[in-house]
Every structure is written in structure tokens, then in C-alpha cells.
Amino acid sequence: MSEPREINPMLRAALEYGPVLAFLVAYLWLKDNTYSFAGTEYDGFIVVTAMFVPLLVLATGALWALTGKISRMQVATVVLVVIFGGLSVWLNDDRFFKMKPTLIYILFGGILAVGLMRGQSYLKYVMEEMMPLQDEGWMLLTKRLMIFFFGLALANELIWRFFSTDTWVYFKTFGLTAAIFVFFMAQSKLFEAYGEKKDQS
Incomplete structure (x- = not known):
């Protein structure tokens, strides 16, 4: 197993907190809108959730690739975000x-x-x-x-x-x-x- 690597603290902070801040900004921007996909209407919250899930996965994957290590808490968080974010988008709820x-x-x-x-x-x-x-x-x-x-x-x-x-x-x-x-x-x-x-x- 490779040793954990240090990265720029600003980059680490961007990867760890950037997706959450992006979620907030996108929500404030899109919250009052409704979007139609494949004949189904989705409000802004669902659309933002659909964008947040892959963004968090990519950010966590990048953190892992750059540092060689992510915590069990981060893994559990990503798994639950994928499951429950996916359910929200899939069921439009x-x-x-x-x-x-x-x-x-x-x-x-x-x-x-x-x-x-x-x-x-x-x-x-x-x-x-x-x-x-x-x-x-x-x-x-x-x-x-x-x-x-x-x-x-x-x-x-x-x-x-x-x-x-x-x-x-x-x-x-x-x-x-x-x-x-x-x-x-x-x-x-x-x-x-x-x-x-x-x-x-």
C-alpha cells in the first residue's frame, strides 16, 4: 500500500468543501425553476442533487488519487450520497x-x-x-x-x-x-x- 501524500491545503479544501458550496450556489440559482426531462418535471432541488452526486464522487476520487488515502467517513458519506441522492432523482422525491x-x-x-x-x-x-x-x-x-x-x-x-x-x-x-x-x-x-x-x- 502506498504512503499517503501531502497536497496543497487549498486544493484539499477545494476538493473536500467545494462540492457542498457548489450545491448551495446551484440551489440558490435554480431553486425556483422547473425543468422537464423525458416528459417528467423536476424542480430545481432535484436537478441540483443530480449534479451534486457525480461532483462529490469525482472530487472524492480526485482526493484519493492525489493523496493516496481517504477516510472511512468520507467513503461512507459518498456511498450514502450516491444511494439517497440517486433515489431522490430517480423517484423525483x-x-x-x-x-x-x-x-x-x-x-x-x-x-x-x-x-x-x-x-x-x-x-x-x-x-x-x-x-x-x-x-x-x-x-x-x-x-x-x-x-x-x-x-x-x-x-x-x-x-x-x-x-x-x-x-x-x-x-x-x-x-x-x-x-x-x-x-x-x-x-x-x-x-x-x-x-x-x-x-x-
């Missing part, structure tokens, strides 16, 4: 695509829960190189992140079911990203308390 974040966060939370039940932190296997922590710290962070993921799943369900599509798009584009950022910022005391100290000898 935006509910499937809107459910996708719910299922992603339930999946991530469930995986962490399984690890905790086995007395392990699966989060440690994914992020150990980024954040060296003592085992107690990993278990505590994993419990908190598991609860957080389930909370995001619930929030997504409430937003798409009871609010407008515009609200859901803003929530998906900015709200979820901001929530994850705030969550990890709020763990600063945990990182300080359980961060592994380098050997000073």
Missing part, C-alpha cells in the same frame, strides 16, 4: 436526499456506540495521529461525540420535516459544519486534561 445526513450521523454514532460497548474507542483509530490522548480521554471524547452525532441526526430530522427547503439547505451547508467546529472547540479542557505529554527526558 427530495425527501430521500434530505434524510441522508440523518442516516450518516446515525451510522457514525452507532459505530462509536458499538466500540464503546466493546470497551474500545473506534474514534482513536481514526484520529490518534491528529490528537494524541490518553485512553481515558479517548473514551470520554468518543462518548461525547456519539451523543453529538445522534443529536445532529435528530436535528436534521426536525429541520427537513418541519422547516422549508431553504432552511434545510442553509442548515446542511453551514449549520452542521459550524456545529462540528463548535463541538471540538468545546472539548479544549478535555484535550488539556488528557493530552499525552511528550517525554522531557
Whole structure:
């Protein structure tokens, strides 16, 4: 297996976040339009979803080709986007695509829960190189992140079911990203308390 390769941080950010931002821009541009294909009418949201799915696949594939590595979370996200985005386009029903974040966060939370039940932190296997922590710290962070993921799943369900599509798009584009950022910022005391100290000898 080839070693992971470093690439320009701006290029990495463009490949990771570009498809989501492109989705937002295209949605704002096309949301009020209706398009007819093969005798079936599709609203702007469905058309944008149809463009977003291959764009995300291509961006993730390019990231893999350039770096030699993508995370399991990225793989799971792409698979669910293809499945539920495809269902939304095929059935001309935006509910499937809107459910996708719910299922992603339930999946991530469930995986962490399984690890905790086995007395392990699966989060440690994914992020150990980024954040060296003592085992107690990993278990505590994993419990908190598991609860957080389930909370995001619930929030997504409430937003798409009871609010407008515009609200859901803003929530998906900015709200979820901001929530994850705030969550990890709020763990600063945990990182300080359980961060592994380098050997000073």
C-alpha cells in the first residue's frame, strides 16, 4: 500500500468543501425553476442533487488519487450520497436526499456506540495521529461525540420535516459544519486534561 501524500491545503479544501458550496450556489440559482426531462418535471432541488452526486464522487476520487488515502467517513458519506441522492432523482422525491445526513450521523454514532460497548474507542483509530490522548480521554471524547452525532441526526430530522427547503439547505451547508467546529472547540479542557505529554527526558 502506498504512503499517503501531502497536497496543497487549498486544493484539499477545494476538493473536500467545494462540492457542498457548489450545491448551495446551484440551489440558490435554480431553486425556483422547473425543468422537464423525458416528459417528467423536476424542480430545481432535484436537478441540483443530480449534479451534486457525480461532483462529490469525482472530487472524492480526485482526493484519493492525489493523496493516496481517504477516510472511512468520507467513503461512507459518498456511498450514502450516491444511494439517497440517486433515489431522490430517480423517484423525483427530495425527501430521500434530505434524510441522508440523518442516516450518516446515525451510522457514525452507532459505530462509536458499538466500540464503546466493546470497551474500545473506534474514534482513536481514526484520529490518534491528529490528537494524541490518553485512553481515558479517548473514551470520554468518543462518548461525547456519539451523543453529538445522534443529536445532529435528530436535528436534521426536525429541520427537513418541519422547516422549508431553504432552511434545510442553509442548515446542511453551514449549520452542521459550524456545529462540528463548535463541538471540538468545546472539548479544549478535555484535550488539556488528557493530552499525552511528550517525554522531557
